[in-house]
Amino acid sequence: MASYEEKYGTASTAYAEQPVQTMSAGRYFATRIPTLKPPMRKVANPFALLRLLNKQQWLFFLIGFLGWTWDAFDFFTVSLTTTPLATSFGVSVTDVTWGITLVLMFRSVGSILFGIAADRYGRRWPFIVNMVLFIILELATGFCNTYQQFLAVRALYGVAMGGLYGNAAATALEDCPEAARGIISGMLQQGYAFGYLLATVFARALVGTTSHTWRPLFWFGSGPPVLLIIFRLCLPETKAFIERSEVRHATGNLTGTFIAEGKVALKKHWILLSYLVLLMAGFNFMSHGSQDLYPTMLQNEYSFSANQVTITQVVANLGAMSGGTIIGYCSSIFGRRFSIIFISIIGGALLYPYTFVGSDSVIAAAYFEQFCVQGAWGVIPIHLMELSPGSFRTFVVGTAYQLGNLVSSASSTIESRITERFPLSSLKKGSEVTQLSALQLWPRHLHLHGLRLRIVSSSTPRPPLLCVIALTILGPEKLGQSFHVEADDDMEEVAGHDAVVRALHTEEHVHRDTDSSDDGHGVDKGRAEGAEVV
Secondary structure (H helix, E strand, C coil), X not given: CCCHHHHHCCHHHHCCCCCCCECCHHHHHHCCCHHHCCCCCCCCCHHHHHCCCCHHHHHHHHHHHHHHHHHHHHHHXXXXXXXXXXHHHCCCHHHHHHHHHHHHHHHHHHHHHHHHHHHHHCCHHXXXXXXHHHHHHHHHHHCCCCHHHHHHHHHHHHHHHHCHXXXXXXXXXXXXXXXXXXXXXXXXXCHHHXXXXXXXXXXXXXXXXXXXXXXXXXXXXXCHHHHHHHHHHCCCCCHHHHHHHHHHHHHCCHHHHHHHHHHHHHHHHHHHHHHHHHHHHHXXXXXXXXXXXXXXXXXXXXXXXXXXXXXXXXXXXXXXXXXXXXXHHHXXXXXXXXXXXXXXXXXXXXXXXXXXXXXXXXXXXXXXXXXXXXXXXXXXXXXXXHHCCHHHHHHHHHHHHHHHHHHCCCHHHHHHHHHHHCCCCCCCCCCCHHHCCHHHHHHHHHXXXXXXXXXXXXXXXXXXXXXXXHHHHHCCCCCCCCCCHHHCHHHHHHHCHHHHHHHHCCHHHHCCCCCHHHHCCCCCCCCCXXXXXX
C-alpha cells in the first residue's frame, strides 16, 4: 500500500513552483494579493489524517488540549459570574470586569517568563509549574473576601495563565505529522471553546445553588489541574525540543548558545514578531468582544433566564468547536491566510442577527457566529508555529498571543461601561423593534457598540475585524514549514553546521523512529518550498 506521502505528496512537492527567496519590501507587498490564491493542496480526508498520529503524538496533543481547556475554563469563571461577584463585593459589574482586564494584562508577563523557560529547559516543567499556580490561585479566588483581594489574586492568576498557550501549542504541534497540522491545530484551539462550554455548564450547576453563591465554581476549578500534573509527568519532552537541545549540548555551551539564538532571532525577525502581536491584538478584540459579556447582554437586554443563557452558550461553543476543526482542516487545502480571511468575512455578515435577535432564535445565529470566529482562530496555533523562529516557538507563540491580549485587555470594561452609561431599560423580552421610537433605539446601538467595535458586521465596518483581514492579507505564510532543527537557519548560524550534524548523528537520533506516521516530516527536510522570507 502506498504511503501517505506517495499518495498525497508533501508541502515541498506541492510548492515546488514557489522557491524560497529573500524579497525586497516592494516585492513583498506586491505579492500579498497574488499569494492569497488557494494552493488547493491534495489532502486526505480528516480521519485518514488523524490516523497519521502515533500514540505519543496523540498524548502530546491531549495534554496540550486539556491544559488549554482548563486555561479557558478558569478565565471564563469570572465573566460568567460578574453579577454575583459584584453583589458579594458591593461593587458594580464594571468594577468586577477589571478582574478580567487584569488577567489579560498580566498574561503577557507569564508568556515571557514561561515561554523562555520552556524554550530553554523543555516543555514539561514549565507546564507543571503553571498547573500548580492554577490550583493555588483558583482556590485563593474562591476565598477572597474583599474586592481588593479579588483584583490582586486575579492579577497573579494572569501571570500563570499567560504561560500556558505557547507551551500547549508547541507540545501538541511540534511532533505532529505535517499533513495533519491543520486539523490538529483547529482541534487544539477549540480547547478554548470547550473550556468555555464546561465553564458555562458548571456555572449553571454550582453558582447560586448553595449558600456560597459563586465560590464553589472557583473551588471546583482548582481540582482538575492535579490530574493534568500527573498526566504531564508521565510524558517525555517532544522530539523537536530534544533535537534542539542536542545541538546546544554539541556546542559545549548550552546557555550561551541559547542566548545567542535569542539575539539572532531578534535581529532577523523583529519585524515579524511585531506583526504577530498586531495580528493577535485584532484576533483578541474579535473573540473577547463577541464572547466575554455576551451572557450578560442576553440576561440584561433580552431578559433571558439562566437556562436560556446556558443553552445559548452551549450551542455557541458547539459551533465554535465545529468551526475551529473544520476551518483548521481546510487551511491545509486553501492556505492559512485565505482561510482566515474568508471565514472572518462570513462572521462579519452574521453579526447583526447575533446581537439583534432577542428571541430563542438567536441560538442559530450564536452557533454560526462562533463557528466563524473560532473557525478563524482554529488556524492560528499552526500559523503562529510555522511563522515562529524555531528556537523560540513557545516564547513567540505565547507572547504574541498574550501581548495581543494586553492590547485588547480593556474590551470587557469598555463594553460594560458603555452599557451602564447607555442602558436599555425599555427593551423587554419579546418586544418588537417597531414599537420603539428612533430615540429609544439609539441607546441600543450605543449599548452594542462595544461589542460591534470588535466583530463588525459587513455592512457597518469597524476597525478590529477589518484589521484582522488587512493584517492577514499583508502578512507572510509558511505553510508546511519544517520544525526539524536541520531546517533552522538561525540555529546553524549560531551553532555552526558541524554542531548540527554531530547532534543529529548521535546514537539517539540514528535510531529515531522514521516511520511516516511517527512524525510526518521525514520527506520534508529543510524549509518548506512555499515559505516566504521577509
